[in-house]
Amino acid sequence: MGRIMTVHEVAKYLNMVPDTIYRKARAGEIPAVKMGKCWRFPKETLDKWLNDRALELNGNGKTARDIFV
Numbered sequence: 001m002g003r004i005m006t007v008h009e010v011a012k013y014l015n016m017v018p019d020t021i022y023r024k025a026r027a028g029e030i031p032a033v034k035m036g037k038c039w040r041f042p043k044e045t046l047d048k049w050l051n052d053r054a055l056e057l058n059g060n061g062k063t064a065r066d067i068f069v
Contacts, residue, residue, distance in 0.1 A: 003044075005043050007025070009041075021039075
């Protein structure tokens with residue numbers, strides 16, 4: 001298994017605030033695993049999700065921020 005990221009690491013990685021990452025994790029909008037009280041994000045899964053989202057939404061005039069927010 002690869003690297004496991006925290007909410008704060010993912011927020012920095014995606015250039016978002018931690019509250020947005022928490023909201024997206026709770027809503028199932030971003031791949032995450034809840035371990036006790038903490039959300040964790042396998043980096044490999046997160047990268048695949050990002051690539052899939054970019055391919056899915058590519059060419060429709062949206063910016064990267066529109067895609068992931």
